[in-house]
Amino acid sequence: MAPDDFAEFVRGRHVELLRFAYLLCGxxxxxxxxxxxxxxRTGMAWHRVQRQxxxxxxxxxTITNRFLNRLRALRSERLVGDPPERGYVDREPPDHALWHLLARLPRQQRAVLVLRFYLDYSEAQIAQTLGCSTGTVKSTTxxxxAKLRQQLPANSQLASVEKGAS
Structure with missing residues (x-):
């Protein structure tokens, strides 16, 4: 049975953690x-995690690392040609073009952008989260x-904002 403070943590942060994970993996x-x-994993190590x-x-x-390492886990799974039926269709974010471009980025680049612009993490925090140097975070960002800007249609709202900011 989980400690009461862990259960309280889950109740209080679950929605935000889901939103973060969704942005990460799409x-x-x-x-x-x-x-x-x-x-x-956190519940099993709650007393140690809480001390930190x-x-x-x-x-x-943990979410970020599991997402980035997911390909290794998939290698041992048996993949099928047809996905199971879906009973619920997710709503897409308002900017469909940007969402699709973000989804096409390599996992590491997407993770860095989500950590930087969704969670507003500093480069040092991202480096610590991903276990890499701040230089790697800067170059990946x-x-x-650059990849997003290159693929954005010239008439998109974000492309206009980006050009005005430079």
């Missing part, structure tokens, strides 16, 4: 799996933004 069901897995005084950071790091 799939509602995978996001739910990532959050569930991260919370399981940043349980949410621990869970977000630069490449990801």
């Amino acid at each position: 799939d509602r069901y995978l996001a739910e799996d990532l959050v569930q897995d991260a919370l399981e 005084d940043d349980p949410e950071g621990y869970v977000r790091r 630069s490449r990801a933004l």
Whole structure:
């Protein structure tokens, strides 16, 4: 049985963690799996995690790492040609073009952008979360933004804002 403070943490942060995971992977069901897995791992180590005084950071790091390492886990699964039927269709974010471009980025670039612009993490926090140097974070962010800008239609609202900002 989970400690009361862990259950309270889950109740208070679950929706935000799901939103974060969804932005990271772009799939509602995978996001739910990532959050569930991260919370399981956190619950088993709750006393140690709580002593670090940043349980949410621990869970977000776990979600991010599980997302980035997912390909290794998929290698051992048996993939099928047809996905199962879906009873519920997710609503897409308002900017469909940008969402699709973000979904096409490599996992590491997408993770860096989500951590930077959704969670507003500093480069140092991202480097700590991903276990890399701040230089790697800077170059990955630069490449990801360049790729997005290159693929944005010239008439999109974001492209106009980006050109005005430079």
